[in-house]
Amino acid sequence: MRVSVHEHVHRLRARLLAADWLALGILTVGMVAIWGFLEIAEGVSEGTTRRFDAWLIHRLRQPGDPTRPLGPIWFEDAVRDLTSLGSLSLLVLVVGAVAGYLWIRRETVALALLFPATIGGLLVSLLLKAIFHRPRPDVVLQLTPAYLSSFPSGHTMNSAVVYLTIGLILSRLSTGVRLRAYAILLPSFLTLTVGLTRIYLGVHYPTDVVAGWAAGAAWMAVVWFLTRRLPIPRSLASADRLPDSPS
Numbered sequence: 001m002r003v004s005v006h007e008h009v010h011r012l013r014a015r016l017l018a019a020d021w022l023a024l025g026i027l028t029v030g031m032v033a034i035w036g037f038l039e040i041a042e043g044v045s046e047g048t049t050r051r052f053d054a055w056l057i058h059r060l061r062q063p064g065d066p067t068r069p070l071g072p073i074w075f076e077d078a079v080r081d082l083t084s085l086g087s088l089s090l091l092v093l094v095v096g097a098v099a100g101y102l103w104i105r106r107e108t109v110a111l112a113l114l115f116p117a118t119i120g121g122l123l124v125s126l127l128l129k130a131i132f133h134r135p136r137p138d139v140v141l142q143l144t145p146a147y148l149s150s151f152p153s154g155h156t157m158n159s160a161v162v163y164l165t166i167g168l169i170l171s172r173l174s175t176g177v178r179l180r181a182y183a184i185l186l187p188s189f190l191t192l193t194v195g196l197t198r199i200y201l202g203v204h205y206p207t208d209v210v211a212g213w214a215a216g217a218a219w220m221a222v223v224w225f226l227t228r229r230l231p232i233p234r235s236l237a238s239a240d241r242l243p244d245s246p247s
Contacts, residue, residue, distance in 0.1 A: 160216020
């Protein structure tokens with residue numbers, strides 16, 4: 001027996017309603033992220049965040065010895081390895097690898113979106129650094145080389161821009177709720193990890209990292225609205241099509 005027209009309309013209405021709520025949620029995240037970034041930027045410019053920043057960085061060092069971080073030596077080495085997940089060279093390799101995957105799959109629209117979305121975010125990060133030009137932390141010894149200015153954290157924002165952009169694109173091209181969730185949760189975890197390593201290594205103030213997360217989340221919201229226009233792959237269209245029973 002075929003699905004009735006009434007049931008078909010009901011399902012379609014439910015899907016549209018769910019899409020509207022998701023769009024509203026993403027828009028809210030983007031607006032809150034922009035507001036949070038501006039609030040932090042104002043505090044940084046006025047110097048009201050410096051005491052908190054210094055306190056938290058010192059809490060991550062051995063009492064009485066600001067040159068030694070908390071934890072064993074192997075953990076410090078592991079953190080240095082993890083922080084490279086946000087380095088420009090690695091991010092370029094990741095974008096190139098994903099671009100190759102999209103090219104093999106002939107996802108030309110997604111491929112066309114990947115480069116402006118990631119490169120645009122990286123350029124915004126450099127622009128923000130040039131505008132605020134905040135010096136690097138000097139309250140503890142920096143445990144890894146760092147360049148450019150401190151606000152916002154380039155590693156944090158760049159990892160958010162690249163990983164979340166890739167996650168959004170891949171989730172749009174995936175079938176199944178679990179695959180889509182994985183495509184978003186894994187990049188979010190990587191971005192969170194990179195930010196925490198920057199604070200632990202003493203190369204960024206905590207507010208630099210939070211601002212990087214906020215800027216990355218705002219960029220993610222922009223990219224999400226762009227990815228909504230991606231054409232649905234055949235496999236996804238087949239999975240979403242209402243089943244017809246033989247008459």
